Amino acid sequence: MNASRSVAAALFLLAILPHAFAQRVSAIDAARSEVRFSGKQMGVSADGRFGRIAAQIEFDAAKPAAGRVRVEVDLNSVDIGATEVNTEVKRKPWFHVAAFPTAIFESTALRAMGGARYEADGRISIKGHSRDVVVPFTVRQQGRDVVFEGSFTLLRLQFGVGDGVWKDTDTVSNEVQVRFKLVGAAVK
Numbered sequence: 001m002n003a004s005r006s007v008a009a010a011l012f013l014l015a016i017l018p019h020a021f022a023q024r025v026s027a028i029d030a031a032r033s034e035v036r037f038s039g040k041q042m043g044v045s046a047d048g049r050f051g052r053i054a055a056q057i058e059f060d061a062a063k064p065a066a067g068r069v070r071v072e073v074d075l076n077s078v079d080i081g082a083t084e085v086n087t088e089v090k091r092k093p094w095f096h097v098a099a100f101p102t103a104i105f106e107s108t109a110l111r112a113m114g115g116a117r118y119e120a121d122g123r124i125s126i127k128g129h130s131r132d133v134v135v136p137f138t139v140r141q142q143g144r145d146v147v148f149e150g151s152f153t154l155l156r157l158q159f160g161v162g163d164g165v166w167k168d169t170d171t172v173s174n175e176v177q178v179r180f181k182l183v184g185a186a187v188k
Helices: 002-020 083-089
Strands: 022-028 034-041 044-050 053-060 068-074 102-114 117-126 129-142 145-155 175-187
Touching: 053 145, 053 175, 102 129, 129 175
Parallel strands: none
Antiparallel strands: 022 053, 022 175, 034 044, 034 175, 053 068, 068 102, 102 117, 117 129, 129 145, 145 175
C-alpha cells in the first residue's frame, strides 16, 4: 500500500513539476549559456558556437502566453575552430559584422506543448534580414536556475549569409541547425 502511494505521489509531482516554477528569469548566465550551430561544407559537418550572448526572458510555466523572450547574439564572437575561418565568416559575404554585429530573436507568442515542452513564435534578424520562425524548446528547473534548451533549422540564404560564390549549396549547405541552452536565475 505504501509503495502504491509513493508511486502515485511521484506521478503527481511529475505531472505538476513543469508548473511548479512560475517565475521570471532575472538574468541569463552567459558563461553557462550557449548558442551553437552546425551545417555542412562539401558534405562534411562543420560546427561552431557564439561566445557572447545576452537574453531577457520572462516566463511562467502556468501562463506561457504572458511570457516573452529576446536573445541577442554577438556575431563577432563566432568560433568555428580556426582563426582564418572565424575571420572569414565575419566578412561581408557571410555575417558582415562591421554593418550587422548582432543577430536578434524576439518572441511574439509562447505556448505550452505539453509536459515541459513549449514553442516560441518570433522573428529572427540576421544581416538586415528578418524572418518568422517557430522555436521549440524545453524548460526545466535545476536548483535555483531555469534552463531553456532547444533547436531549430535556419536557411542561411534567406538571411544573405554566404553571398556570391558561397550561394552554391553544394559547397556549403543552406540548412543550419541552431541549438541553444540558456541558463537563468529564477526570481520568485
